[in-house]
Amino acid sequence: NAGVTQTPKFRVLKTGQSMTLLCAQDMNHEYMYWYRQDPGMGLRLIHYSVGEGTTAKGEVPDGYNVSRLKKQNFLLGLESAAPSQTSVYFCASTRRTEDSPLHFGNGTRLTVT
Amino acid sequence: SQKIEQNSEALNIQEGKTATLTCNYTNYSPAYLQWYRQDPGRGPVFLLLIRENEKEKRKERLKVTFDTTLKQSLFHITASQPADSATYLCALDTGRRALTFGSGTRLQVQP
Numbered sequence A: 001n002a003g004v005t006q007t008p009k010f011r012v013l014k015t016g017q018s019m020t021l022l023c024a025q026d027m028n029h030e031y032m033y034w035y036r037q038d039p040g041m042g043l044r045l046i047h048y049s050v051g052e053g054t055t056a057k058g059e060v061p062d063g064y065n066v067s068r069l070k071k072q073n074f075l076l077g078l079e080s081a082a083p084s085q086t087s088v089y090f091c092a093s094t095r096r097t098e099d100s101p102l103h104f105g106n107g108t109r110l111t112v113t
Numbered sequence B: 001s002q003k004i005e006q007n008s009e010a011l012n013i014q015e016g017k018t019a020t021l022t023c024n025y026t027n028y029s030p031a032y033l034q035w036y037r038q039d040p041g042r043g044p045v046f047l048l049l050i051r052e053n054e055k056e057k058r059k060e061r062l063k064v065t066f067d068t069t070l071k072q073s074l075f076h077i078t079a080s081q082p083a084d085s086a087t088y089l090c091a092l093d094t095g096r097r098a099l100t101f102g103s104g105t106r107l108q109v110q111p
Helices: none
Strands: A004-008 A010-013 A019-025 A030-038 A042-051 A054-057 A066-068 A072-076 A087-094 A106-113 B004-006 B009-015 B019-025 B033-037 B043-049 B056-059 B062-068 B074-079 B084-094 B098-099 B104-108
Touching: A004 A087, A019 A030, A019 A087, A019 A106, A030 A072, A042 A066, A042 A072, A042 B043, A042 B098, A054 B043, A072 A087, B004 B084, B009 B019, B019 B033, B019 B084, B033 B062, B033 B074, B043 B056, B043 B062, B074 B084
Parallel strands: A010 A106, B009 B104
Antiparallel strands: A004 A019, A019 A072, A030 A042, A030 A087, A042 A054, A066 A072, A087 A106, B004 B019, B019 B074, B033 B043, B033 B084, B056 B062, B062 B074, B084 B098, B084 B104
């Protein structure tokens, strides 16, 4: 049981390049999330999804797009990377039950130069 | 909007002592509050959840309290060990099932 798997683990982009981060979960969770974590700022929610084919904006959605074509996968896209998007990105998933805890992946460290 | 405040300064304590971490929030009281542990280079791991109608929750050496009057949760680790050294995050649901996290408090337990 792998839990939540994020790929890649590390990536360096040049300003203006695009990329997609992949999150996969094998727990049959309905809800999935993308957070970014910056020093001293904690985890901030980018986008989330409450089910296959649905997505919603979080606290810091600008510059990112997401898709949830399959229940087990949640993709985060950067169409034109900016240095301000240098961060560690975490994916998480949880069950539909209201107080279920989040299960996190181990993050993707992205540097935009 | 709901803001969560955790002490950004690291907490250094001696092995065997009790560590107490604080989480304050600013607006409405959430239905529940969660605590997570995060080790360097890893994602957060869930530890405990406490509901608004619960004053205290325990799990082994961990204890969480929830005071909706003070808008505060306290997280205690008794008989602390060097292996407890990590960053501890509190989180609450601000609606839409999207958890909002505090910035975390780093705990360092000295042997």
